Amino acid sequence: MNQKQEIQEGLWDEEAAQTYDSNEGVFAPEVLRLTVDRLAALAGPGKALEFAIGTGRIGIPLAQRGVPVSGIEFSRPMVARLREKVDEARIPVVVGDMSEATAGEEGSYALVYLVFNTISNLLTQAEQVACFRNAARHLKPGGRFVIELWVPELRQLAPGLQAVAYQTTDEYFGIDRFDVVSQHVTSYHFHFGAGKEARLFRSPHRYIWPAELDLMAQLAGLELESRHSDWDGGEFTADSSSHVTVYRLPE
Structure with a gap:
């Protein structure tokens, strides 16, 4: 493989x-x-x-x-x-x-x-x-x-920063981290449950x-x-x- x-x-x-x-x-x-x-x-x-x-x-x-x-x-x-x-x-x-x-x-x-x-x-x-x-x-x-x-969403990146939060709720938090040289972005999906419960899903992309x-x-x-x-x-x-x-x- x-x-x-x-x-x-x-x-x-x-x-x-x-x-x-x-x-x-x-x-x-x-x-x-x-x-x-x-x-x-x-x-x-x-x-x-x-x-x-x-x-x-x-x-x-x-x-x-x-x-x-x-x-x-x-x-x-x-x-x-x-x-x-x-x-x-x-x-x-x-x-x-x-x-x-x-x-x-x-x-x-x-x-x-x-x-x-x-x-x-x-x-x-x-x-x-x-x-x-x-x-x-x-x-x-x-x-x-x-x-x-x-x-x-590169226009949202402040100078020197690599990541932008594109969605935030009580149950979900989404962040994109960019590599502008390779045109790669990794999306981090945080899902929150009751108490301390949380689940992370990461997905790489080429924009x-x-x-x-x-x-x-x-x-x-x-x-x-x-x-x-x-x-x-x-x-x-x-x-x-x-x-x-x-x-x-x-x-």
Whole structure:
């Protein structure tokens, strides 16, 4: 097992799979509705492929809308959790790396999508470019690759500081620690229970600026079609904290 596999398997283990669905924010009905509505419209009558399908947060409701959905997922525990909800016939999943694994017939999907910052789990620029190229290989002409990604909060860093707290509540404390040379960030998630109880989850990422993302798309033969601040089509501005970007494989 290489270092990359060790890092990812250590992160997305059995405990992560069992607790992932408790993230109420990303499972909120209004979040799911907007996301699924947009993806269903982009897929049209065609097939969709989700990179890093996880426990099926988006894939299952999208399939329930009538879109044929397949997935690629690195974590076997996450796939096992997905299988508790739907079987292989309903949503087929290939266990593998989204930057290189093949699901079904290449060139047959109307839509490939990658949500909730997951492309940043690939920790090198080369792997992220490979992910774009893998998406392009799966798309049929005119098909679309959709990425949801956050914008790094570097403007909040005071001179000499490396970390910023992005969310604080009585139950949760979130900190991002940046290495601006390597474009790496480690997110620290502190969850507090009763009394002295606390749980820490750490996740490493490589952040990507929108302009760099667009260049990766060009290297894969994709064209920028649209960029919005959210799934509802809000305007993307310098103050947007995240974006939903759609790339298209030319006819």
